[in-house]
Amino acid sequence: xxxxxLVVRDVSKSFGGVKAIRDVSLEIAAGERISVIGTxxxxxxxxxxxxxxxxxxxxxxxxxxxxxxxxLPTATRAQRGLARTFQTSRLFEQLSAADNVFxxxxxxxxxxxxxxxxxxxxxxxxxxxxxxxRVGLPGRGEQLVADLSHGEQRQLELAMALALQPKLLMLDExxxxxxxxxxxxxxxxxxxxxxxxxxxxxxxDMDIALAVASRVVVMHDGxxxxxxxxxxxxxxxxxxxxxxxxxxxxxx
Numbered sequence: 001x002x003x004x005x006l007v008v009r010d011v012s013k014s015f016g017g018v019k020a021i022r023d024v025s026l027e028i029a030a031g032e033r034i035s036v037i038g039t040x041x042x043x044x045x046x047x048x049x050x051x052x053x054x055x056x057x058x059x060x061x062x063x064x065x066x067x068x069x070x071x072l073p074t075a076t077r078a079q080r081g082l083a084r085t086f087q088t089s090r091l092f093e094q095l096s097a098a099d100n101v102f103x104x105x106x107x108x109x110x111x112x113x114x115x116x117x118x119x120x121x122x123x124x125x126x127x128x129x130x131x132x133x134r135v136g137l138p139g140r141g142e143q144l145v146a147d148l149s150h151g152e153q154r155q156l157e158l159a160m161a162l163a164l165q166p167k168l169l170m171l172d173e174x175x176x177x178x179x180x181x182x183x184x185x186x187x188x189x190x191x192x193x194x195x196x197x198x199x200x201x202x203x204x205d206m207d208i209a210l211a212v213a214s215r216v217v218v219m220h221d222g223x224x225x226x227x228x229x230x231x232x233x234x235x236x237x238x239x240x241x242x243x244x245x246x247x248x249x250x251x252x
Contacts, residue, residue: 003066005030005198011060020046021222033199035213043222044202053077081167085157091145098141101128104160131159150177168198
């Protein structure tokens with residue numbers, strides 16, 4: 001039997017005297033689609049960053065495709081097949097959309113002390129065009145990133161993540177700032193990802209999280225309090241209580 005894509009075991013993270021997450025465990029099979037939901041402050045992004053390697057957990061362990069990566073840096077995790085997007089943009093705003101994807105593909109060089117996309121690989125540029133079309137940006141390659149809408153910039157970030165040909169794709173609030181039409185396109189795009197890509201989605205918008213995932217994890221106050229199918233989560237009184245701002249009885 002193949003190793004799980006991701007195993008998070010009893011992970012906690014403290015910042016000074018504040019425990020942002022407490023004893024979170026999670027296992028994701030290769031090719032599975034998992035959504036992590038919860039209100040602001042639930043600990044979703046802290047868990048996400050611990051998995052990605054932004055900071056090591058205070059306690060617990062993280063295994064990626066059978067390898068203990070708990071103390072490994074982000075670059076090493078990327079080499080092992082992990083790609084991610086961020087809540088805030090990490091794009092090169094004064095370059096074009098196509099240039100950004102090309103750089104993500106590794107097609108860059110330093111000229112005049114600046115990072116610039118190399119122009120000598122037409123097959124790679126064809127791949128750039130396919131990636132832009134795949135995320136809903138056909139014909140937008142020459143547009144400066146600074147002139148793209150917020151939603152288009154989020155789509156571009158997804159194209160850059162897919163350019164890395166990830167085995168585990170982690171998306172942090174990918175629908176933030178999207179219009180209803182853009183949200184519908186995002187759902188379709190994520191549903192159509194190749195089965196060999198494992199997806200971990202952190203999303204505040206419950207409709208998107210439930211539409212994409214085969215399994216949903218609910219976090220509240222730094223803890224994982226519930227896990228189930230989208231139907232189970234949608235019908236959960238505890239989840240409704242969280243999103244309506246009520247108190248949570250952890251023993252319920």
